[in-house]
Amino acid sequence: MFGGIFLGLFILNDYSLFSTLDATLSLFISLLSEAWILKTLGFAILVGSVMELLQKSGSIDGFVTFMSQQTSLVKSGRSALLLSYIIGIVIFIESSITSLIAGAVGRPLCDKYKVAHAKLAFVCDSTSAPISSLIILNGWGALLLGLISTQIDLGVIKGSSIDILLNAVVYNFYAMSALVVTFVTIWFDIKIGAMKSATLPLTKTKMITDVDANPFYMLLPIVVMILFVFVFLYLTGDGNILKGSGSSSIFFTMLVTLFFMFLLYVPTKKMKTKTYAWAAFKGAKKLFPIAMILLFAFAIGEVTTELKTGQYLASLATQNLNIYLLAALIFLLSSVISFSTGTSWGTFSIMVPIAVPLAVSMDADVALAIGAVMSGGVFGDHCSPISDTTIISSLASDCEVIEHVQTQLPYALVSGVIALVLFLIFSIL
Incomplete structure (x- = not known):
């Protein structure tokens, strides 16, 4: 990633080595001066603290024991993945929180039933952004409404x-197909491509009998997490959830969650204060490298924006264009831009101002063109190794980022082909 950043800046600075070095330093200083980036990095680090505290407190073992022995909800790997899938559908307010919670709930159950973490990461990633782009009562809807x-x-x-x-939204075919493909994959245990050889959990499958089978020590922090995302979106949006700051909301939500976990675990003697502090620090330290990957992802996104990659691709694609191919081409172009930059929101900002006038000039369906932008933005972001949702889904599932990208890509391509065919069909109708 650093090589891509440096090469891009090298081109932007007329192939001057010293100017490129200076520009590289200035880029990272400017990124670390942005409040939303610092909050997003802080969120990634604090996720590690929350996950480690859930583990060290015994809350995860208690949850697994309760779900697998005292209820009939989760009795297999398939039901463990379906639980994460349902959580991913229900929690649509913010894609990062969706991935985190689905991964936190599903990971211990997947460990018990020997389900590869890569498959859990696929489920988390394939529900987070797609559902957030379909149910638009969130920041995604606010951005698109503004554009x-x-x-x-x-x-x-x-x-x-x-x-x-x-x-x-009715034409957001990729999001719809991704949700359907993910459900079918879970139900029929379909393994294609690299998923066939995905790394299995190292923990042994065993019955846990010496823990407090109380699910609330794990579920209550998650409920607090969900609740306070809405609270902070309301507060940062001055009473309007749609105008709230996503980065501020998820960062402050994690701080509140950590404080709540302290009040939940220490007075009830689940943990000592010293153990709590050490676990929180250890968890944050584990995910510090993930935060650095996110920082580099933001940096390479800035470089591709300065290179005007999206505008250049759009100018090439719109020459001698047939109206029946318009939606499909917008979808493909948005996919390439989103994959290259690692951001669906950035893709929306680039492509909506291009797609809408283009559709109007060709007397095409504007809603179909916008739906193609939405689908392409989510598709490319879904496949991109530098996407924040890709990285967060990996860390929530305890899966290597590269393994997650490799194992998820075949399924994403299937969903992408389905979406492409639908755009061609609806352009003709």
């Missing part, structure tokens, strides 16, 4: 931004 409203203000299109967005 559409800008096109209305410029006179490019007419109508209500919310109506246009709701019509576009």
